[in-house]
Amino acid sequence: MIKATLNDEAIIVDILTKSFEANQSVNYIIRQDKSKKRRLRQLINYSFKVCLLNGEVYLSDDKVACALCLFPEKKGNKFKKLILDLELIIKVTGLGKLSKALKRETAIEKVMPHLPLYHIWYIGVEPMSQGKGHGSKLLQAIIDRASVLNRTAVLETSTERNLPWYTKFGFKIYNQLEFDYTLYLLQH
Template sequence: MVKAAHETRKMIIDILTLAFAENKSVQAVCGANIRRVRRLMAYGYDNCAAFGRVYLTEDHSACALVLFPDRKRTSLKTILWDLKLVVKVIGLTKLFRVLKRESVIKSHHPKAPFSYLWFIGVDPSTQGRGKGSALLDIIIEDAAVANRPVYLETSTIENIAFYKKHGLEVTGEVQFGYKLFLINNYRK
């Protein structure tokens, strides 16, 4: 695993944009416009670099954005990031629908500190070679060392078996015109 640096930001955003371009949950936020998807990934990268962790494999073929929500702080910079997200990604017409969606999702988050696996992606040309599995194992291990459960959502039903294979479980689902599966290793 290499430490993500500003020099790898574009590469990480490229991988995640390709991996999530057709994701239902991402499209609910920014539509099918690839530039908006790219901007969403940049927003995620910036937040996770500031308030979480950005993972990148040694061969630069897989990456993940993990946020520590309890560490997130409001500043002029984060307000500007949020405004840019509204104007350049979500759009004013979808803003209240997206805010309501995010509120519903957050109502299912654990109350104690946790590691929010916001995005994990593998370069499509190298998928199926265990890169995502190895990366997820590291994320789960890092979270265990920090005594934080891992939490994520997916709208891609095919990914559920992948997460279950790594000890995560579906603990609920939310309907938004598509199913969003709530997945974690949180033990109450």
């Protein structure tokens, strides 16, 4: 596993944009119009930059899988985060989806365990490389990283078919939230 830097932005944004194109949770907060794919790239770009400020970003050794991880209590540079949040509203959610995004984030934060957390915000594999063990190897390395840091790994998924994969690695559903879709919250 390679700790990513700003130089890895393009490859990470490409991998996650392709991986999350049909994701219900992501599409819930993106304006659904002819610019949807561009907005998804901007959301992933925003998430990448937030994780560089307040977490860690990793690539698999072969650079076909990546993960964005947050330390939820870390607030980093508040001015930079404010600028990123404003860009997110303008370029991705618009005012119409902003309230949905805020309600969802508030609901997630309300039920998160009150422990030192390692939040796996995004994990994805280049679609042509899926099913070959790249994601599994990276997820195990991320779990090991959380353990070394003495933190509980948490994540959310709206993709029900991914639940068996996460449970294979020891994740358990600790809550689920209902929006226009079901969001499963898991911890390791």
